[in-house]
Amino acid sequence: MSSTGERKEEYLDTPRGRVRIRTHAHPEFIAALRLDEGMGIFAAPHYPPSREKKALERLASNPESDIIVAYTDEGVIVGFVAIAPPSSAERWGRLSGKGLLEAMAIEVSRNWRSMGIADKMLECAVKDDFFADKIVICTGYSWHWDLESTGLSKEEYRRMLLRYLEKAGFLYYDTDEPNVNLDAANFFTAYIGPGVSEDLHQEFERLLFKDPDWAEFRGRPPTIAEVLGKNGLLPGGSVPGEGEAP
Numbered sequence: 001m002s003s004t005g006e007r008k009e010e011y012l013d014t015p016r017g018r019v020r021i022r023t024h025a026h027p028e029f030i031a032a033l034r035l036d037e038g039m040g041i042f043a044a045p046h047y048p049p050s051r052e053k054k055a056l057e058r059l060a061s062n063p064e065s066d067i068i069v070a071y072t073d074e075g076v077i078v079g080f081v082a083i084a085p086p087s088s089a090e091r092w093g094r095l096s097g098k099g100l101l102e103a104m105a106i107e108v109s110r111n112w113r114s115m116g117i118a119d120k121m122l123e124c125a126v127k128d129d130f131f132a133d134k135i136v137i138c139t140g141y142s143w144h145w146d147l148e149s150t151g152l153s154k155e156e157y158r159r160m161l162l163r164y165l166e167k168a169g170f171l172y173y174d175t176d177e178p179n180v181n182l183d184a185a186n187f188f189t190a191y192i193g194p195g196v197s198e199d200l201h202q203e204f205e206r207l208l209f210k211d212p213d214w215a216e217f218r219g220r221p222p223t224i225a226e227v228l229g230k231n232g233l234l235p236g237g238s239v240p241g242e243g244e245a246p
Contacts, residue, residue, distance in 0.1 A: 035053055035077050100135045
């Protein structure tokens with residue numbers, strides 16, 4: 001199982017100019033950049049941008065992590081995806097170092113949304129051979145969502161995020177993890193690399209449920225399209241507008 005990845009860089013031309021997407025960004029590289037003023041607004045003041053940037057540098061120092069940054073030619077970070085081993089305090093931490101990683105944070109600056117940056121970052125991540133033999137989990141917690149700036153409801157925001165993850169090959173999983181079940185809008189997804197071993201896959205599935213009463217949910221994970229319903233309709237048949245605000 002490969003634990004390190006090769007740095008790669010692609011670019012995306014947007015209405016505001018070219019954005020470069022770098023995978024496996026090193027701490028020194030991140031330190032030399034600055035965050036766009038539209039980054040971290042939702043998390044502040046409890047988690048100011050300066051602290052967010054330091055957290056990225058810290059995660060990037062772990063060879064098992066992959067920090068994908070979207071930045072301009074002027075050296076401004078306009079988006080990032082932070083994929084790293086899960087915390088040992090969580091049940092998923094039991095597979096830390098064994099091939100299970102977590103997409104801990106996905107963010108695009110409020111000034112650069114709806115330009116395809118989020119899609120491009122995650123596309124660059126999952127097509128990387130680094131993830132071929134790994135499982136990447138991504139949990140959606142409604143209390144982390146920037147509903148204010150988008151004007152979306154929780155249900156609409158949930159749909160938007162799930163569509164984003166679906167395009168990158170993530171599947172929807174049921175779990176009895178308490179935080180996931182605190183809000184009906186929350187969700188748990190995972191990307192299963194094509195080279196993931198059967199042992200890792202089975203260990204991951206065993207972690208999904210601690211309560212035997214949830215056993216009926218085991219089996220083939222549904223596609224996100226199946227979860228959202230025919231044509232991606234939400235309950236009640238509404239079709240919210242698309243957006244990009246991970």
